[in-house]
Amino acid sequence: MKAPLIATGLLAFSALAARAELPVLTVLTYDSFTSEWGPGPQVEKAFEEACACDLRFVAAGDGAALLARVQLEGASSEADIVLGLDTNLTAKAAATGLFAPHGQPAATALPVAYDDPLFLPYDWGxxxxxxxxxxxxxxxxxxxxxxxxxxxxxxxxxxxxxxxxxxxxxxxxxxxxxxxxxxxxxxxxxxxxxxxxxxxxxxxxxxxxxxxxxxxxxxxxxxxxxxxxxxxxxxxxxxxxxQVEVTGILAATDQPELAKQFLAFTQSPAFQAVIPETNWMYPASATKLPDGFEDRxxxxxxxxxxxxxxxxxxxxxxxxxxxxxx
Structure with a gap:
């Protein structure tokens, strides 16, 4: 009876070891995004299926608290990406010099024109x-x-x-x-x-x-x-x-290409389709809204x-x- 148990343990250890070797991408975001009913769990699963990486969300209170934490940590921050700032904070965030260009085209489904080289919208309301x-x-x-x-x-x-x-x-x-x-x-x-x-x-x-x-x-x-x-x-x-919510890449990231891949992913159907019924906001790219989502x-x-x-x-x-x- 011990041999199957040993084999099972070895398989589990191998899986953990393989995961430990994957590149890690850390996203700093607000509490509700990472909650069990928020977008985080579905986004993590979908992106990891495409990236061969370990996507980790770190929650840091509400949206405006994110910038305060990034400013405090500076270039020593373990985060690669900040997700959850909005356009009321982007000028202040840009002035820190802590963010790098994302290299993505502008979002396609906003009610206003918005094209910022540092910050990419992922939803709005x-x-x-x-x-x-x-x-x-x-x-x-x-x-x-x-x-x-x-x-x-x-x-x-x-x-x-x-x-x-x-x-x-x-x-x-x-x-x-x-x-x-x-x-x-x-x-x-x-x-x-x-x-x-x-x-x-x-x-x-x-x-x-x-x-x-x-x-x-x-x-x-x-x-x-x-x-x-x-x-x-x-x-x-x-x-x-x-409110237009945005995500940005920290200039000190050690995973710049993976970070750009994630920002591109935020505009994809796999990410955007999750937004209406988890973050309860409008998606930033053309996505069919669920029945009953809006009445006016x-x-x-x-x-x-x-x-x-x-x-x-x-x-x-x-x-x-x-x-x-x-």
């Missing part, structure tokens, strides 16, 4: 406030209506979260010099500010807030995955701010350029902090 239709029959239809209402909302910290930063840019793009006034009006509505999206959405689902900063596509998860049509997003008359789109889109967002970030953060400190 509109920010929105999500609510429960059974508890809020008539949601606010603008930031001003929200501020005047008694609705309690939970949002994300713009210093650690890309949705949180996107909200700052949304208010700034919609109201310009009136942004500080809008934040003063909204301060009483904000129940709490969480480090990332997952914590905020969890609080909303637990009934701790009437609305949560999320995406127009968030209700699709409930419709498709849970057969629950009770969640919706509130259309705002100011328009809705776009915002009538107006808002988006600051990367340079405009970088210039606006500091003043917008000061306005936000001042309003919430009162």
């Amino acid at each position: 509109w920010f929105a406030f999500v609510y429960d239709k059974t508890k809020m029959p008539k949601p606010p239809a603008s930031f001003e209506e929200l501020a005047a209402s008694g609705a309690k909302v939970v949002i994300q910290d713009p210093r650690s979260s890309t949705p949180g930063l996107g909200l700052l840019m949304w208010v700034k793009a919609a109201y310009g010099e009136r942004a500080a006034e809008i934040w003063k009006g909204l301060a009483d509505n904000i129940v709490t500010v969480t480090p990332g999206w997952s914590e905020a959405y969890g609080m909303f689902l637990a009934g701790e807030a009437d609305m949560v900063l999320s995406y127009t596509t968030s209700p699709a998860y409930h419709r498709i995955a849970e057969q629950d049509d009770s969640k919706d997003w509130a259309p705002f008359s100011e328009g809705h701010y776009l 789109r915002p009538e107006k889109s808002l988006l600051l350029t990367a340079d405009e967002a970088e210039a606006a970030r500091g003043p917008a953060l000061e306005e936000w902090q001042s309003a919430l400190a009162r």
Whole structure:
């Protein structure tokens, strides 16, 4: 009886040894991407079938925390790729000098023209406030209506979260010099500010807030995955701010060709088809959307350029902090 057991053990050891010899590609990304319900597991399996490599995801909080970690680690970072920044952070990321050109053609299915030599989009969506239709029959239809209402909302910290930063840019793009006034009006509505999206959405689902900063596509998860049509997003008359999520190669990578192969893979059907029902965002290349994924789109889109967002970030953060400190 011992011989089969020994043979099985040798086979397992051989498999582990063979895997240990594979080149390793490390992707730094946000928590929800690597979760069991996120894109990470499917992406890892599909890419490893094509690359003869070991793809490893390292989670580092929410999107905006990724750049902070890369800046802290600098050229000594073990990551080869950063996945999860967005266009509100790309100018700041480029200024670090830590990213290398990706060499890929522009993404083909964005609602705006976007072609950056350092950062390649892999998905996109509109920010929105999500609510429960059974508890809020008539949601606010603008930031001003929200501020005047008694609705309690939970949002994300713009210093650690890309949705949180996107909200700052949304208010700034919609109201310009009136942004500080809008934040003063909204301060009483904000129940709490969480480090990332997952914590905020969890609080909303637990009934701790009437609305949560999320995406127009968030209700699709409930419709498709849970057969629950009770969640919706509130259309705002100011328009809705776009988020374009991107990935970039770190210049210090010791796997430059493998990194470029992965970025090319992010535009392929094998990657893009996973996005709608795992990351619950729009794919960046032409991909058929699942039934029930969307029922309508915002009538107006808002988006600051990367340079405009970088210039606006500091003043917008000061306005936000001042309003919430009162």
